[in-house]
Amino acid sequence: TQLLEQSPQFLSIQEGENLTVYCNSSSVFSSLQWYRQEPGEGPVLLVTVVTGGEVKKLKRLTFQFGDARKDSSLHITAAQPGDTGLYLCAGARSYGNNRLAFGKGNQVVVIP
Amino acid sequence: EAGVAQSPRYKIIEKRQSVAFWCNPISGHATLYWYQQILGQGPKLLIQFQNNGVVDDSQLPKDRFSAERLKGVDSTLKIQPAKLEDSAVYLCASSPLQGRGTYEQYFGPGTRLTVT
Numbered sequence: 001t002q003l004l005e006q007s008p009q010f011l012s013i014q015e016g017e018n019l020t021v022y023c024n025s026s027s028v029f030s031s032l033q034w035y036r037q038e039p040g041e042g043p044v045l046l047v048t049v050v051t052g053g054e055v056k057k058l059k060r061l062t063f064q065f066g067d068a069r070k071d072s073s074l075h076i077t078a079a080q081p082g083d084t085g086l087y088l089c090a091g092a093r094s095y096g097n098n099r100l101a102f103g104k105g106n107q108v109v110v111i112p
Numbered sequence: 113e114a115g116v117a118q119s120p121r122y123k124i125i126e127k128r129q130s131v132a133f134w135c136n137p138i139s140g141h142a143t144l145y146w147y148q149q150i151l152g153q154g155p156k157l158l159i160q161f162q163n164n165g166v167v168d169d170s171q172l173p174k175d176r177f178s179a180e181r182l183k184g185v186d187s188t189l190k191i192q193p194a195k196l197e198d199s200a201v202y203l204c205a206s207s208p209l210q211g212r213g214t215y216e217q218y219f220g221p222g223t224r225l226t227v228t
Contacts, residue, residue: 004154033216040114042203042219043155088154099168100217102154 003027004089004103012109016078021106023089024071030092032072033100034063037086079110114138116220118204124226130192133223135205137186145217146179146189146199147203155203161187196228201225 005024015018023032031050035043047056049065056063060083062075076083086107087104090100117136125131137144142163147155158177160168163184167168172179176195180185201222208216 018216035219040221040224042205042222044219045216048216090154099160102156104152104154 003101004091005017005088006087006103006106008106009104010107010109012111013079015110016081018075018077019079019108020073021087021108022071022073022074023103025091026070027091027093028069030069032065032069032092033090034072034074035088035090036107037088038084043088074106076108079108080112081110084108084110116204116206116218118202118220118223120223121221122224122226124228125194127196127227128193130190131194131225132188132190133202133204133225135187135189135204135220136186138208138218141206141208141218142184143207144181144187145205145207146187147205149201149203149222151200158189191225192224197228199225199227 003025006024011019031048033048034046036046037043047058047063049056049063052065052067052069054065058078064073072089074087086105088102088105090102092100116138119134123131141164144161146157146158158172159179161181164181177191179189201224203219203222205217205219
């Protein structure tokens with residue numbers, strides 16, 4: 001059973017379009033992280049959200065943590081080809097425990 | 113600051129052979145992780161070290177996988193003997209903090225293992 005469900009698994013859009021991907025769980029997390037992974041590379045941390053309802057922005061990327069700290073979304077505005085990659089969400093179940101549970105990822109392809 | 117280093121980047125072996133991967137974390141990072149990432153999946157934690165002690169190895173298949181972190185710095189992960197289903201990318205990550213707070217894990221580029 002996957003602790004974190006990410007949807008959609010695959011998304012292909014044109015450059016300039018907006019997109020939203022989701023990370024859902026029935027479990028509560030003390031914090032949730034989003035990573036981007038490009039082919040042949042390890043995941044790179046984009047953001048950490050901690051507080052329920054928290055919204056963080058990173059240039060054209062907007063991350064939101066659900067009020068109940070069970071889900072999160074990533075919205076990309078005016079997507080660019082450089083945004084192509086596998087977006088992974090990872091949740092930490094308890095404070096003081098750095099163990100992360102990863103979802104399967106959202107594969108995003110931005111077509112020029 | 114140098115990132116997490118891993119070697120080799122690619123390895124092809126036959127089933128039942130042995131293989132070892134090496135990881136050098138970011139200097140000063142006390143916590144080190146080994147993950148297995150099968151194609152189409154997210155990373156799955158195999159083992160977590162705090163300095164040279166094991167914190168969590170509950171998902172490590174101990175009948176064939178072993179890992180050590182001598183002197184609390186670099187680490188090796190070994191598979192003996194390998195099975196076809198071990199084909200995956202093996203990622204090493206390190207973190208500067210263990211305790212309360214939010215934690216950032218820094219990943220290496222991974223070792224892609226193909227078992228034929």
